[in-house]
Amino acid sequence: MFNLEEFLLMREKRVEIQNEIIQEFKTPILVLRANYPGEEKNNFVPKYIVEIMKKEILQIFNSHIIFTKKIDSIEGPTYIYAIKSSGEELKKIAMEIEDSHILGRCVDIDVFDKDGYPFSRKDFGGEKRQCLLCDQMAFLCGRNRTHTQMEVQEAISNKLExxxxxxxxxxxxxxxxxxxxxxxxxxxxxxxxxxxxxxxxxxxxxxxxxxxxxxxxxxxxxxxxxxxxxxxxxxxxxxxxxxxxxxxxxxxxxxxxxxxxxxxxxxxxxxxxxxxxxxxxxxxxxxxxxxxxxxxxxxxxxxxxxxxxxxxxxxxxxxxxxxxxxxxxxxxxxxxxxxxxxxxxxxxxxxxxxxxxxxxxxxxxxxxxxxxxxxxxxxxxxxxxxxxxxxxxxxxxxxxxxxxxxxxxxxxxxxxxxxxxxxxxxxxxxxxxxxxxxxxxxxxxxxx
Structure with a gap:
């Protein structure tokens, strides 16, 4: 059964871990999570997608990654990477992966600068991410409940296929x-x-x-x-x-x-x-x-x-x-x-x-x-x-x-x-x- 309080506590805990990693390594961090609606964020589809995208991250940044932390929680699997690079470059690459890769819309790749600043697409002239099912912005469809949870999950499964x-x-x-x-x-x-x-x-x-x-x-x-x-x-x-x-x-x-x-x-x-x-x-x-x-x-x-x-x-x-x-x-x-x-x-x-x-x-x-x-x-x-x-x-x-x-x-x-x-x-x-x-x-x- 979904527990909102537990979910919010886990999110706070993740943010705390992220900040600790930034403080320890004095580098920007990249955070990879599944973008999957509903309570079952640990089922096969989101977990498999995150592992696929993890491989992409490892191949692109390879030896520049100086620390990796995996968190398994109600949020689903989350990978946090401390990377020797500029935060700006990391965010640009993250945006390209999200926009270009077949599974890019099925994950969130967040980037935080070495001072903890959370980069947004807006910082680089990018638009908010598009919905998986239509031409609207994803946040608008989410706010208006344009599509059912099951429809979005099915669209993600189709992307994986x-x-x-x-x-x-x-x-x-x-x-x-x-x-x-x-x-x-x-x-x-x-x-x-x-x-x-x-x-x-x-x-x-x-x-x-x-x-x-x-x-x-x-x-x-x-x-x-x-x-x-x-x-x-x-x-x-x-x-x-x-x-x-x-x-x-x-x-x-x-x-x-x-x-x-x-x-x-x-x-x-x-x-x-x-x-x-x-x-x-x-x-x-x-x-x-x-x-x-x-x-x-x-x-x-x-x-x-x-x-x-x-x-x-x-x-x-x-x-x-x-x-x-x-x-x-x-x-x-x-x-x-x-x-x-x-x-x-x-x-x-x-x-x-x-x-x-x-x-x-x-x-x-x-x-x-x-x-x-x-x-x-x-x-x-x-x-x-x-x-x-x-x-x-x-x-x-x-x-x-x-x-x-x-x-x-x-x-x-x-x-x-x-x-x-x-x-x-x-x-x-x-x-x-x-x-x-x-x-x-x-x-x-x-x-x-």
Whole structure:
């Protein structure tokens, strides 16, 4: 039997706990509760919805969460998070989740600043939340009792059912895309001859890794690919998706280094494939055409070169920053900022044309790798060498691309060039990463 006095006492107790957490941690807090009418706030539907939304909160804020408190009471399950962030940013993200997520209207996500101030939508020019059943504001329908309690509960159950149906579609996309991501990076290291890269036949220009190191590394990333694809298959903005996958990428790096005994095989790939696979899934969720993946990447990575804005003020520069200062080179980051234009309007066509012509996939990979080597300012090459060697590689690759444009590849010549590159310790790692991304995108194109 519903006890109003008990309910009010529990609410007071929760507010007291919230204030204690704010005082202890001196940070804003985020409070997650079910928005469910009636007395049964602890039945399956609201409890399940809160657990689903809890996962979203954890993925978005991840390591910024410094304390979590769960309260089980007559109010239903409540999670309180102390988060290292500004209260304003937290509230904006909370509003986006409430407005965008399928289950967003089924929860309340309240944010309190570190001084205890309760942010409202009005503080950010937002309107009050809309009713689940009509176009009116929810508070008006509640005040006027426009809908019965049972009607609102049924609407919430329908939202949950829609979410579970979406999860089935997400699972299919995740399985397909993650398998193809793994296939792409295994194929990339299988290309031969590969101009100083690791292959099944040679360590290339490397002493600390071989083909089997890459196999170990590749399979260590399988769960990461699944996670970023799941994160991308979402109605949330690309900025919130990026918040999720950035933390996933950090974990993936640790797992990669564990699998390879601290050899860096796929650090660049973690970045590139993470973004590409997540936004391919986002495009799939939004039912967008294939080429719109490029637009999503451009949107997510619009600030990727911001590190270079105040570079003149820095006293210690990274290798990439030194290359930017000396030569204006931004490497793969520039390609990403342009939405992988080099791939969408270049290398995919090279790869697909070769396969369509009946060539072996190894030949298709080599043609694509040559194209990418000729068009990319590969900072991996510059890590070991100077701009003259990079220009030499690009010129040689462009000559090869023209030479074999309408003829079969001369594998003996390519083997000679590979040996030359190995003798000079040249390894076009940036082009290799883009080759894997090219193949992944080519493989998933049929799903759009």
């Amino acid at each position: 829609s979410y579970l149906m979406m999860e089935n579609s997400k699972a299919k996309t995740t399985n397909s895309f993650s398998n193809l991501a793994l296939k792409a990076i295994i194929l990339e290291v299988s290309a031969s001859p590969s101009f100083g890269l690791v292959s099944p036949h040679t360590k290339g220009s490397h002493e600390d890794m071989d083909f089997f190191t890459f196999i170990d590394s590749g399979f260590s990333l399988n769960n990461y690919f699944k996670e970023v694809i799941e994160a991308g298959y979402s109605p949330l903005s690309v900025d919130l998706i990026f918040k999720k996958i950035r933390h996933m990428g950090k974990i993936a790096e640790i797992e990669m280094f564990t699998a390879t005994n601290n050899v860096n095989t796929h650090k660049g790939m973690i970045f590139l494939m993470g973004i590409t696979a997540a936004l391919a899934a986002k495009a799939k969720y939004e039912k967008l055409p294939f080429n719109d993946i490029s637009l999503l990447i451009k949107e997510m990575c619009r600030n990727i070169l911001k590190d270079f804005d105040n570079i003149h003020k820095k006293t210690v520069l990274t290798h990439g920053e030194k290359l930017y200062v000396k030569h204006g080179i931004v490497g793969v980051r520039g390609v990403v900022k342009n939405g992988l234009d080099l791939i969408f309007n270049g290398s995919i066509e090279v790869f697909q044309n070769s396969l369509n012509a009946g060539e072996h996939i190894n030949h298709a990979m080599l043609r694509t790798l040559i194209f990418l080597m000729g068009n990319l300012e590969d900072t991996t090459i510059l890590h070991r060498h100077d701009i003259e060697i990079l220009n030499f590689v690009r010129s040689r690759a462009n000559d090869l691309h023209l030479k074999f444009d309408n003829s079969d590849l001369d594998m003996n010549l390519l083997s000679e060039i590979e040996n030359e590159f190995i003798s000079k310790r040249i390894s076009p790692g940036g082009a290799a990463d883009l080759l894997a991304i090219t193949m992944f995108l080519s493989f998933i194109k049929k799903y759009f």
